Amino acid sequence: xxxxxxxxxxxxxxxxxxxxxxxxxxxxxxxxxxxxxxxxxxxxxxxxxxxxxxxxxxxxxxxxxxxxxxxxxxxxxxxxxxxxxxxxxxxxxxxxxxxxxxxxxxxxxxxxxxxxxxxxxxxxxxxxxxxxxxxxxxxxxxxxxxxxxxxxxxxxxxxxxxxxxxxxxxxxxxxxxxxxxxxxxxxxxxxxxxxxxxxxxxxxxxxxx
Amino acid sequence: xxxxxxxxxxxxxxxxxxxxxxxxxxxxxxxxxxxxxxxxxxxxxxxxxxxxxxxxxxxxxxxxxxxxxxxxxxxxxxxxxxxxxxxxxxxxxxxxxxxxxxxxxxxxxxxxxxxxxxxxxxxxxxxxxxxxxxxxxxxxxxxxxxxxxxxxxxxxxxxxxxxxxxxxxxxxxxxxxxxxxxxxxxxxxxxxxxxxxxxxxxxxxxxxx
Numbered sequence: 001x002x003x004x005x006x007x008x009x010x011x012x013x014x015x016x017x018x019x020x021x022x023x024x025x026x027x028x029x030x031x032x033x034x035x036x037x038x039x040x041x042x043x044x045x046x047x048x049x050x051x052x053x054x055x056x057x058x059x060x061x062x063x064x065x066x067x068x069x070x071x072x073x074x075x076x077x078x079x080x081x082x083x084x085x086x087x088x089x090x091x092x093x094x095x096x097x098x099x100x101x102x103x104x105x106x107x108x109x110x111x112x113x114x115x116x117x118x119x120x121x122x123x124x125x126x127x128x129x130x131x132x133x134x135x136x137x138x139x140x141x142x143x144x145x146x147x148x149x150x151x152x153x154x155x156x157x158x159x160x161x162x163x164x165x166x167x168x169x170x171x172x173x174x175x176x177x178x179x180x181x182x183x184x185x186x187x188x189x190x191x192x193x194x195x196x197x198x199x200x201x202x203x204x205x206x207x208x209x
Numbered sequence: 210x211x212x213x214x215x216x217x218x219x220x221x222x223x224x225x226x227x228x229x230x231x232x233x234x235x236x237x238x239x240x241x242x243x244x245x246x247x248x249x250x251x252x253x254x255x256x257x258x259x260x261x262x263x264x265x266x267x268x269x270x271x272x273x274x275x276x277x278x279x280x281x282x283x284x285x286x287x288x289x290x291x292x293x294x295x296x297x298x299x300x301x302x303x304x305x306x307x308x309x310x311x312x313x314x315x316x317x318x319x320x321x322x323x324x325x326x327x328x329x330x331x332x333x334x335x336x337x338x339x340x341x342x343x344x345x346x347x348x349x350x351x352x353x354x355x356x357x358x359x360x361x362x363x364x365x366x367x368x369x370x371x372x373x374x375x376x377x378x379x380x381x382x383x384x385x386x387x388x389x390x391x392x393x394x395x396x397x398x399x400x401x402x403x404x405x406x407x408x409x410x411x412x413x414x415x416x417x418x
Binding site for chain 2: 012013014017018020021024025027030031032033040045047048049050051100120121138139149150151152153155156159160163168169170171172173175176177178179180181182183184185186187188189190191193194195197198199201202205206
């Protein structure tokens with residue numbers, strides 16, 4: 001099984017590293033990071049650079065595609081090489097997946113039309129502009145599309161997918177390996193759960209779109 | 210605030226990217242990835258290379274230090290440049306932290322003696338060899354040491370630390386930003402919770418030490 005993880009400048013690292021850590025550990029799996037422009041690709045915080053060795057065209061038939069989100073997503077919404085590649089691999093892949101605002105890129109490429117999908121809570125409604133039904137769930141599976149909510153939700157999406165791909169026992173073994181028994185010290189991970197002053201603090205600190 | 214994230218060959222990516230995504234988003238924070246041998250540092254799965262630009266000696270006074278784990282931890286247990294650096298920054302840093310088997314490196318460097326600490330469940334008891342009290346909790350704070358259990362536990366450790374460093378409201382805002390409201394599809398993240406056949410499957414598939 002070949003997994004292609006798409007990177008672009010100003011990506012959010014955990015969006016892709018969460019699913020990578022889960023799906024990359026499945027038996028007989030090869031992971032390749034791909035980009036329209038290979039080389040060192042820098043993340044949104046600016047302090048992390050991942051070395052991407054493969055151009056999109058060098059990975060024509062991945063079994064699983066992972067598209068993460070991040071501030072750089074906005075620059076990947078215009079039709080071009082990435083969209084063309086996504087439409088092409090969509091026809092042959094087993095799973096097309098996204099994390100966070102990565103689903104907006106899939107949607108803009110035209111491959112999610114008529115589907116249910118999720119995204120980061122702050123971007124969810126934008127999916128409707130592309131004929132996609134915004135679905136406020138942490139992991140949404142519709143056909144061979146698996147979309148995850150914001151950033152950390154990619155881990156849950158990947159474990160769900162791991163079960164579908166390799167069986168429940170293998171997925172559970174991976175969960176145990178990465179000791180994924182989360183204990184968040186706060187209950188503030190959704191807009192509904194977070195106190196109003198925390199939502200305001202977020203907009204003050206991070207001014208997300 | 211300067212955060213130094215230590216990388217070495219065969220590190221586990223999520224160990225460091227989890228805390229990075231949380232602590233790297235705190236206001237007025239600079240993150241620097243450091244290594245004994247800078248350049249492209251490759252992870253345990255072999256498909257991810259992070260470009261490290263700073264040598265240990267170039268980061269003499271970090272406020273927070275993060276040491277992750279992974280199979281490569283075994284090669285970082287002998288006294289040498291990394292241990293010397295860890296002992297040095299231990300004297301000036303506000304927080305020394307580890308994820309997964311990263312705590313074994315801190316322990317081997319001699320800076321956890323007499324402390325309570327945690328590690329990956331499969332490695333926890335090894336801490337005792339270094340005069341450290343193995344503590345089967347997801348996040349352990351003792352003095353200015355914050356240790357996390359396996360891989361994904363670094364996210365919980367970092368959110369806990371974010372609250373101590375920047376206040377509960379900022380930590381909660383980061384939690385909301387990364388939409389950290391985990392919904393694991395299985396309950397198999399600890400050795401106690403995992404069915405016996407899953408533990409066996411793990412040893413068959415991954416043969417951890």
